[in-house]
Amino acid sequence: MSPLTAKAIQSKETVARILKASTRLFVAHGYHGTSIAAISNATGLTKGALYAHFSGKEDLLLTLIKKFEVEFLDQLTEKVQDVKGNALDKLHHYFNFAATFAEENRELCLLATIISAEFSGAEHDRFDSEFRRIYFKYARFLRRIVEEGKLQGFIDPEVDTHTVAYTIIAFHDGVLLQWQRSRDVLEGEMFVKTFRELLFHGLRTRNGVQDA
Numbered sequence: 001m002s003p004l005t006a007k008a009i010q011s012k013e014t015v016a017r018i019l020k021a022s023t024r025l026f027v028a029h030g031y032h033g034t035s036i037a038a039i040s041n042a043t044g045l046t047k048g049a050l051y052a053h054f055s056g057k058e059d060l061l062l063t064l065i066k067k068f069e070v071e072f073l074d075q076l077t078e079k080v081q082d083v084k085g086n087a088l089d090k091l092h093h094y095f096n097f098a099a100t101f102a103e104e105n106r107e108l109c110l111l112a113t114i115i116s117a118e119f120s121g122a123e124h125d126r127f128d129s130e131f132r133r134i135y136f137k138y139a140r141f142l143r144r145i146v147e148e149g150k151l152q153g154f155i156d157p158e159v160d161t162h163t164v165a166y167t168i169i170a171f172h173d174g175v176l177l178q179w180q181r182s183r184d185v186l187e188g189e190m191f192v193k194t195f196r197e198l199l200f201h202g203l204r205t206r207n208g209v210q211d212a
Contacts (some may be wrong), residue, residue, distance in 0.1 A: 015053050017043050019067065022060045023107045030118050031061060061115065061127065068112045068202075069134050072101055077141050087149030092196070094145070099192040102176055110180055112172045139165040169200060 021042035025034040036057055040047050054060050076097050083093045102109045116131040142165035149155030155164075175195045179186060 005059075011053070014043075014045070014049075018045070018060070019064060019096055023064055023111050025206050026061065026064070027110045027114055031057070031115055032118070057164060058126075062130065065112055065115075065127070065130050065134065068108055069137075071105070072098075072109065072112075073134065073138055073141070076101070080141075080145070086152050086154060088154050088200075090145050090148070093193065094142075095196050098172060099188075100101070102179075102187060106180070109176055113176055135169065142168055149200050164199060168199070171195065 019041065022034070022039050024176065025038055025042060029038075036047060036050065038052050039057075039060070054063065055100070071160075076094065079097055080090050082095050083090050112131070115127070116135070119127040119131065139162070143161050145154055145160045146159075146164050150157045154198070175191065179188065179191060
């Protein structure tokens with residue numbers, strides 16, 4: 001292995017360590033509650049070494065936002081589009097992918113939910129704009145599935161597609177936050193299964209008795 005290659009690998013590993021520590025601290029303390037010093041201490045790097053990879057805290061968060069978009073949303077869209085089946089099959093695959101991704105990347109998912117709320121309507125337009133862009137892209141993906149379901153007769157044609165898409169996102173983000181708060185008393189697989197059942201079937205009994 002050449003020295004240049006070894007150096008490139010070391011740099012990549014350092015970047016990954018910085019991003020992991022930053023994600024954990026942003027989730028725990030918020031963007032405003034996290035300092036470069038705290039990130040430096042968490043990684044065991046000097047501030048100078050950290051600045052060699054990122055220009056500052058803003059650069060770090062923008063990188064993490066992009067990471068969420070590429071690793072979660074873009075992969076989700078690609079995999080669901082490849083599903084051979086109807087709109088309900090695609091929605092089930094969406095929930096399976098989202099649950100698995102959240103299990104394996106809990107802090108990255110929480111980052112998007114928590115930090116987007118921290119900057120919603122705030123003075124830092126760049127972060128708010130980025131999150132709005134990503135969530136609009138997220139909703140557009142879900143709108144396509146909802147419209148497909150309407151055409152196939154699986155989804156009520158009278159529901160508003162735009163609102164349904166954002167409601168599904170809201171359910172997903174809320175479930176993620178509650179799982180974080182109560183993970184010591186919640187079994188993850190059962191929690192996700194219950195969420196999915198409620199979304200698809202409501203609280204109706206399985207024997208077909210109408211809701212009260």
